Amino acid sequence: MFRITKEFHFSASHQLDHLPACHQCARLHGHNYIVVVELAAADLNADGFVRDYHELAALKDYIDGTFDHRHLNDVLDCPSTAEHMARHFYLWCKARWPEVAAVKVSETPKTWAEYRP
Template sequence: MFRISKEFHFSASHQLAHLPPDHQCARLHGHNYIVVVELAAEELNADGFVRDYHELAPLKHYIDTHFDHRHLNDVLDGPSTAENMARHFHDWCKARWPETVAVRVSETPKTWAEYRP
């Protein structure tokens, strides 16, 4: 199996208001997010790629247009957790690139959430 991944960055605010008031995530705050999309294929295409990295540019445009410097509570359906974002980005990517197998989202250098159906 061949695997590739590409990393994307954005900054945004969010608030998990459904949590208890003394929980730090219940307060309005922000993160410098990292999104990593992973694609896999058993065979390479005629160019020797799983998929050309350049073909992933629409994800950068989508993130820059809809997520970067936004309030995620206004962008996402459901809680704006890293887990929900990983699933959201996975589904968006899978609809465009069938080789998509997973998406990871980081809020901090030490935390990652992954969606891999």
């Protein structure tokens, strides 16, 4: 199996207001997010790629236009946890590129959430 990944960055605020008021994530705060999309294929296409990285620019455009420097509670229909965001980006990508295998989202350098069906 061949696997490729591409990384995207954005900054945004959010608030997990369903948590107790004493929880630090219940307060308005922000992160410098990293999104990594992974694509996999048993065979390469005629150009020798799983998929041309250039085609993944559509994800950058989506992130920049919808998420970057936004308040995620206003953007997402679900709690703005990294887990929910990983699934959101996975579903968005999978609808465009059948080779998508997983999406990871990081809020901090030491934390990652992954959605992989």
